[in-house]
Amino acid sequence: MKAALLLALPAMAWAAPAGGSPMRVLTSFYPMYVMTLNVVGGTPGVSVECLARPSTGCLHDYQLTPGDLVALTRADVFVANGAGMETFLDKALRQAPALRVIEAGAGMELVDGGNPHIWVGIGGAIAETRAIARGLATADPARADAYRKNAADYVAELERLRVRMHAALDGLKHREIVTFHEAFPYFAREFGLNIVGVIEREPGSEPGARELARTVDLVRRSGVRAVFAEPQYPAKCAEIIRRETGVQVALLDPAVTGDVDPAKARRSYCEAMERNLASLVQALAD
Ligand SMILES: [Zn+2]
Structure with missing residues (x-):
């Protein structure tokens, strides 16, 4: 038994792929x-x-x-x-x-x-x-x-x-935004945006009537031009906020979900940031 093990060891080492x-x-x-x-x-x-x-x-x-x-x-x-x-x-x-x-x-x-x-x-x-x-x-x-x-x-x-992104965002006149869930302070700091309100919510859950009312109130008080929801946020609720406040609801993606396929996943962060850039320019430019 012992001899067989000793014989087996070099074979295992040999089978390891080049490079470790x-x-x-x-x-x-x-x-x-x-x-x-x-x-x-x-x-x-x-x-x-x-x-x-x-x-x-x-x-x-x-x-x-x-x-x-x-x-x-x-x-x-x-x-x-x-x-x-x-x-x-x-x-x-x-x-x-x-x-x-x-x-x-x-x-x-x-x-x-x-x-x-x-x-x-x-x-x-x-x-x-x-x-x-x-x-x-x-x-x-x-x-x-x-x-x-x-x-x-x-x-x-x-x-x-x-x-x-700096080239496109640095000249924006309007820099106040409201976001959903506290995912964006590092992003805001990087691009000189000012988060005036955060709608705190359980990610993945449908907002109730009370949460929507609170959101509408926050948006009205803050005087922002756009509210930035995350892509997972129900479009129906975004529409209610838009109707009640008159401000548009744009998307800002914290890049936390995506395709498991490695080829797609590798590109997903940069693609999410490209979409964020387009969304910000569209919402905040004059
Ligand atoms: Zn988070």
Whole structure:
């Protein structure tokens, strides 16, 4: 038995793909999935998966399922946003104590007493992409060069997007906006927008009559030109706000949901920001 094992070992080592052993990277939710896919690129032997379904959105109050715990124990590396987004992280680490965790937002300066939506600002997405690349390079040194190169390419793309967005947004006369859920302070800071009201609501739930009345009141008091709902917000409710207040309801996407298909997911953040840019210009320009 012992001899058979000794014989088997070199064969296993031989079977490992060039460039290191297989690497299973699990990401917590969609924005981490998108950034990690861009950092990994087509590197052989590395798989990237998303723990929460891509339709989940933010992980505020997310509860781990038994299937999630199995996925966590099987992963080599877990990529999380940190900054309080994954409230289940302590529990996850108790279940899978050997799991290596990369917190993309670790050590970053948080606004508004610890708002975790760092990636919604493009500067935040750039910093988190770099942090993921550093973490993966440390966890998997054999592929470190590939992670660094892919991250540099993606950061360059994000930088070009940021320049284009500044060129279009810096001259806007109207800069006051009302948003849904507190996802946009980093985005607003980046582009000099002023969030005068946040309609706090449970993501994914239908707003009730009282919430709609409160929203209408907030929009009237704030005097803004447009209210920015998220793409998941029911169009019927947006229409009620528009009718009651006379302001248009435009969309602003925190880039927390999208297609699981890696080729589509890789592009989804930049595409969401392009739509945000068009939406802002349309709503706030004279
Ligand atoms: Zn959120």
